Amino acid sequence: MFSIILYVVGSLMHFYVADRVRRAAFLRERVRPGPWWLGAVLVWLVYIAGVRIGDEALDWRWWPGQFAMTWLGLLFVMTMCLLVADVLTGFGLWLRRHRPALIGIAAMAGLAIGAFGIWQAVRAPRVIEYEVMLDELPRALDGTVLAMVADLHLGAQRGPEWLAARVEQINALSPDAVVMVGDQVEGEPVRSELLPAVLQRLQAPLGVWAVTGNHEFYGDVAETLAEFEAGGVGWLRDGHATIAPGLVLTGIDDVGRAMRRGDDPARAVEPVLATRPDGASILLAHIPALPVVEQASRQGVDLMLSGHTHDGQIWPFNHAVKTRFPLVVGEYRVGAMTLIVSRGAGSWGPRMRLWKAGEIVKLTLRSPRP
Missing domain, CATH: 3.60.21.10 (Metallo-dependent phosphatases)
Known part of the structure; x- marks a missing residue:
């Protein structure tokens, strides 16, 4: 069951976040779709490799494993924030002019909350x-x-x-x-x-x-x-x-x-x-x-x-x-x-x-x- 979450749910969240962030106002006119999706696929492959390798080994395998777990947590937080923007705009059915700005705000909020979550985990208990x-x-x-x-x-x-x-x-x-x-x-x-x-x-x-x-x-x-x-x-x-x-x-x-x-x-x-x-x-x-x-x-x-x-x-x-x-x-x-x-x-x-x-x-x- 947990493997399904890591591979399937993690992948779905990855591409959902990649698609929505690409639509944000601060990226839409600055990044071309081709390079963006190439980068998204490369990051996804690193994520899949990290899940496959695992995160218990203390040698070079530590890095992709740690990336995969941290990326999964960050994806979850960003997905929740971006879903709020999607609901507010009816998934593009209304507020179309404001949607790129709202998606950008949601993406920045997700990154900020994710960074706070990482800090809460690495700080002293x-x-x-x-x-x-x-x-x-x-x-x-x-x-x-x-x-x-x-x-x-x-x-x-x-x-x-x-x-x-x-x-x-x-x-x-x-x-x-x-x-x-x-x-x-x-x-x-x-x-x-x-x-x-x-x-x-x-x-x-x-x-x-x-x-x-x-x-x-x-x-x-x-x-x-x-x-x-x-x-x-x-x-x-x-x-x-x-x-x-x-x-x-x-x-x-x-x-x-x-x-x-x-x-x-x-x-x-x-x-x-x-x-x-x-x-x-x-x-x-x-x-x-x-x-x-x-x-x-x-x-x-x-x-x-x-x-x-x-x-x-x-x-x-x-x-x-x-x-x-x-x-x-x-x-x-x-x-x-x-x-x-x-x-x-x-x-x-x-x-x-x-x-x-x-x-x-x-x-x-x-x-x-x-």
């Missing part, structure tokens, strides 16, 4: 703060700080150097523990000798913990796990860790594969939660699938942390994502449980974000007031 009360958290742990990062998507777009800057951001929060909530990689392992050293710079006395996301399983998951373990990261794969007396982390493996098979993802959660130690309970689960959320609430989890949705990443896809994951981003109460879904620190596909930048989450845990 923002720090979002939450304060959560856990009923069973001991008084001695009141004020414990967790730094939560999701959807780093390390790979062609973001390597260890980018991660090093995120480590500095995280350390500035003085976290007691760091939790990485899935999709640490784009697919294939990072395969960089710099990665373990960067991860080892994380300063968290209660440890650095991670769960798998769907993207970990798109490549060699065993090698990815080993790379992060070499950096001091502890993986919670359907397991638990009592990181302090009375504070328990539980992590489940990605449920995306079960969902794609049509299985109930709650079945994977129930036995894991049933064996967790006593104490305030935090569940790390990459995908905030509603059956998982509801099962966790029924089994007395105090706090669930997820990512995966990217908050749609590019508006208006957040509305489409919400139809599949109703609890799409932010803080929710589900029974007695708090759920926090992060929009993620990185991005997937087009390196664009509209309208909000990526995020790193600072969580301050509170025990009940006496």
Whole structure:
């Protein structure tokens, strides 16, 4: 399905944008149709080649792959803007004299919005703060700080150097523990000798913990796990860790594969939660699938942390994502449980974000007031 979007929908948007921009007032009299369409076809061929090659490789293939993904995002934004101009002019049936100017304005708006989206994706993630009360958290742990990062998507777009800057951001929060909530990689392992050293710079006395996301399983998951373990990261794969007396982390493996098979993802959660130690309970689960959320609430989890949705990443896809994951981003109460879904620190596909930048989450845990 995604290949159809990349090849077919991407191509349709490409030639639609090329046709409309050629009609803009500032180009119509300056560029001849022949050279324009030759250039449009050449750019389209580069786009198709980039889609075919992919964007995970860290050699020369990185460039066409990155171009293809960025071009796809820009085409989408420009298509939306140009469609507005087409609707206003009845696709050329009225306001014919003003149509070239309106198309030119729409094209410039699309370029400006696309540039803003790219900037939002490449800028440093923002720090979002939450304060959560856990009923069973001991008084001695009141004020414990967790730094939560999701959807780093390390790979062609973001390597260890980018991660090093995120480590500095995280350390500035003085976290007691760091939790990485899935999709640490784009697919294939990072395969960089710099990665373990960067991860080892994380300063968290209660440890650095991670769960798998769907993207970990798109490549060699065993090698990815080993790379992060070499950096001091502890993986919670359907397991638990009592990181302090009375504070328990539980992590489940990605449920995306079960969902794609049509299985109930709650079945994977129930036995894991049933064996967790006593104490305030935090569940790390990459995908905030509603059956998982509801099962966790029924089994007395105090706090669930997820990512995966990217908050749609590019508006208006957040509305489409919400139809599949109703609890799409932010803080929710589900029974007695708090759920926090992060929009993620990185991005997937087009390196664009509209309208909000990526995020790193600072969580301050509170025990009940006496």
